[in-house]
Amino acid sequence: MCTAVSFKTNSHYFGRNLDLELSYGEKAVIVPRNFVFNLRKLPALSEHYAMIGVAAVFADTPLYYDAVNEYGLGMAGLNFEGNAVFREFEPEMDNVTPFEFIPYILGQCKTVAEAREMLANINLVNEAFSPELPLSPLHWIISDKKESIVVEPMADGLKVYDDPVGVLTNNPTFDKQLFTLNNYRTLSPKTPENTFYPGVELDTYSRGMGTLGLPGDLTSSSRFVKAVFTKAHSVCQPDENSSVGQYFHILGSVEQQKGCCDVGNGKYEYTIYSDCYNTDKGIFYYKTYENSQITALDMHKVDLDGHTFTSYDLLETQQINYAN
Numbered sequence: 001m002c003t004a005v006s007f008k009t010n011s012h013y014f015g016r017n018l019d020l021e022l023s024y025g026e027k028a029v030i031v032p033r034n035f036v037f038n039l040r041k042l043p044a045l046s047e048h049y050a051m052i053g054v055a056a057v058f059a060d061t062p063l064y065y066d067a068v069n070e071y072g073l074g075m076a077g078l079n080f081e082g083n084a085v086f087r088e089f090e091p092e093m094d095n096v097t098p099f100e101f102i103p104y105i106l107g108q109c110k111t112v113a114e115a116r117e118m119l120a121n122i123n124l125v126n127e128a129f130s131p132e133l134p135l136s137p138l139h140w141i142i143s144d145k146k147e148s149i150v151v152e153p154m155a156d157g158l159k160v161y162d163d164p165v166g167v168l169t170n171n172p173t174f175d176k177q178l179f180t181l182n183n184y185r186t187l188s189p190k191t192p193e194n195t196f197y198p199g200v201e202l203d204t205y206s207r208g209m210g211t212l213g214l215p216g217d218l219t220s221s222s223r224f225v226k227a228v229f230t231k232a233h234s235v236c237q238p239d240e241n242s243s244v245g246q247y248f249h250i251l252g253s254v255e256q257q258k259g260c261c262d263v264g265n266g267k268y269e270y271t272i273y274s275d276c277y278n279t280d281k282g283i284f285y286y287k288t289y290e291n292s293q294i295t296a297l298d299m300h301k302v303d304l305d306g307h308t309f310t311s312y313d314l315l316e317t318q319q320i321n322y323a324n
């Protein structure tokens with residue numbers, strides 16, 4: 001399970017929890033403008049926008065999970081098992097493999113509006129990176145400071161939804177996720193009036209009674225509702241430290257602790273990393289399951305006109321500040 005969130009204070013923030021039971025050795029990777037992305041079905045992308053994000057690197061190729069480009073466009077891939085369909089090659093269309101999709105969009109689009117135009121001619125083609133790395137059943141959220149969309153590869157083509165809440169998790173399809181929110185329209189951060197039985201004394205024995213019924217389980221539809229509610233009512237100072245801190249608290253509302261989601265063979269799905277991009281500044285912040293300290297990387301500190309990418313291991317050792 002995974003959760004991605006777009007969030008605004010003085011800056012725009014974008015990121016996700018990556019929930020899984022295994023790691024592909026993912027790293028933080030900065031790709032400069034002149035790194036050549038060789039595409040399987042289209043001419044190579046040899047000049048493009050620079051990007052920073054989390055990727056597994058195989059055969060000298062960054063395979064991005066989530067990233068942001070130098071113009072503040074963000075994109076993340078989340079599991080969409082049982083729904084995602086990648087199609088046969090279509091000669092009339094721009095055939096992009098799923099593992100090329102993030103750099104293809106972020107390399108060429110500055111905004112969601114531009115991405116939407118490009119999507120109109122994209123066919124996500126059913127070609128895997130390698131036999132060892134088969135096709136991943138994903139759907140994607142694409143966000144800028146103005147809006148978010150969700151892209152779902154279905155049997156009858158790519159569906160593009162407006163995402164008015166700026167959140168994505170996993171199944172079911174995005175239209176159903178949005179519909180589920182109807183069931184929670186009475187929830188509130190405020191203590192509710194007794195409309196259940198006016199005149200009968202019903203005690204407000206606890207704070208937070210307006211949130212009674214807000215799901216707390218780990219299913220993707222419950223995480224969707226919880227993350228949307230938490231984001232919608234989030235209050236924080238607009239400066240960078242408060243915003244980044246608050247962003248991680250929003251993701252924290254749906255994080256997965258090891259042990260709670262048994263996927264068999266002694267393995268548990270858990271939040272491997274949480275990240276938060278300041279998309280205006282090109283700064284990538286992250287925490288890992290093992291290391292609660294926030295680490296930051298600024299894409300503008302490397303030569304963005306270079307030809308080779310720079311990768312950084314995610315820091316996974318706990319950093320404890322002993323105060324005495």
Ligand SMILES: C[C@H](CCC(=O)NCCS(=O)(=O)O)[C@H]1CC[C@H]2[C@@H]3[C@H](O)C[C@@H]4C[C@H](O)CC[C@]4(C)[C@H]3C[C@H](O)[C@]12C
Pocket residue numbers: 001002018019020024056063064065077078079080081098099128129133134135136137170171220
């Ligand atoms: C599984 C990851 C998404 C996490 C997620 O949504 N979990 C929810 C699981 S569930 O619904 O609750 O079952 C996705 C996100 C990005 C994916 C990776 C990226 O697409 C990059 C390559 C692509 C290759 O085709 C496969 C390996 C891979 C390295 C992918 C492995 C895996 O599918 C990743 C890591």
